[in-house]
Amino acid sequence: MSGMSLFDAIYGLRATRIFQDRAIPEADLQRVLEAASMACSSGNTQPWEFVVVTDRELRSRIQQEMREAFEDIDDERAQQPERLVDASGRSVTGRAAIDHLHKVPAIVVVCWNPDRGIRMKGEYTEKPDGSLVETREIPGGRGVSLFQACQNMMLAARALGLSSLFTTFFFLRRERIKQLLGIPPRVFMECAVFLGYGDEALGAPRRIPVARLSHRDRWGTPPPAPGHGGRA
Numbered sequence: 001m002s003g004m005s006l007f008d009a010i011y012g013l014r015a016t017r018i019f020q021d022r023a024i025p026e027a028d029l030q031r032v033l034e035a036a037s038m039a040c041s042s043g044n045t046q047p048w049e050f051v052v053v054t055d056r057e058l059r060s061r062i063q064q065e066m067r068e069a070f071e072d073i074d075d076e077r078a079q080q081p082e083r084l085v086d087a088s089g090r091s092v093t094g095r096a097a098i099d100h101l102h103k104v105p106a107i108v109v110v111c112w113n114p115d116r117g118i119r120m121k122g123e124y125t126e127k128p129d130g131s132l133v134e135t136r137e138i139p140g141g142r143g144v145s146l147f148q149a150c151q152n153m154m155l156a157a158r159a160l161g162l163s164s165l166f167t168t169f170f171f172l173r174r175e176r177i178k179q180l181l182g183i184p185p186r187v188f189m190e191c192a193v194f195l196g197y198g199d200e201a202l203g204a205p206r207r208i209p210v211a212r213l214s215h216r217d218r219w220g221t222p223p224p225a226p227g228h229g230g231r232a
């Protein structure tokens with residue numbers, strides 16, 4: 001493990017969309033998945049399943065699906081084109097990730113397994129094809145029990161010298177990609193984390209200063225100045 005502190009890992013984590021065509025050692029992949037599996041989850045249900053795609057043929061088939069999905073996606077976006085670049089001028093649409101997808105050495109497709117995740121009666125009903133439809137509101141949705149695992153994965157990867165990208169865009173070809181990967185109909189494919197060695201120069205992330213987004217006790221009340229001891 002590198003000597004990187006947790007804060008260095010957090011402050012230097014970037015969404016990487018261009019990777020070197022270089023395999024990740026199995027031991028590192030294993031450590032990253034173990035870190036993911038340590039995340040919290042609703043009722044400790046640990047509903048995640050990780051399909052780690054390393055096979056070249058599968059990656060290029062996924063890339064083909066996604067290229068087709070992206071052909072006319074820009075027409076559907078609600079944001080103006082200028083909102084589709086981040087503060088450093090980089091596109092956030094994910095197109096670069098798709099153009100370079102064939103080189104990503106490991107794509108962790110993160111799924112939600114209802115056999116562990118369902119907590120209340122009537123949350124889902126089963127359709128004739130075996131897939132499930134949500135029929136009762138689930139606080140926070142399925143993602144809340146998966147995203148912490150993804151963030152653990154990305155921070156652990158960074159500590160091991162790997163870069164990553166969190167994505168949700170596979171939903172655009174959800175059924176096709178589920179079929180390609182043999183994911184059962186009743187299992188939900190929710191998101192994916194790309195892992196590998198970055199091949200683009202990225203600086204520090206740019207974020208809105210926390211003073212502009214934090215409120216003390218009541219909305220609109222700024223936090224005390226640093227150094228203030230707080231209430232006794």
Ligand SMILES: Cc1cc2nc3c(=O)[nH]c(=O)nc-3n(C[C@H](O)[C@H](O)[C@H](O)COP(=O)(O)O)c2cc1C
Pocket residue numbers: 013014015016017086092093094095097165166167168169170205206
């Ligand atoms: C819920 C969510 C969905 C995302 N989906 C995608 C995606 O589908 N494709 C993509 O390239 N990036 C995706 N991202 C990555 C964001 O674009 C990225 O985290 C953001 O632009 C900040 O990047 P930075 O950390 O490099 O500054 C997603 C991030 C989140 C949190």
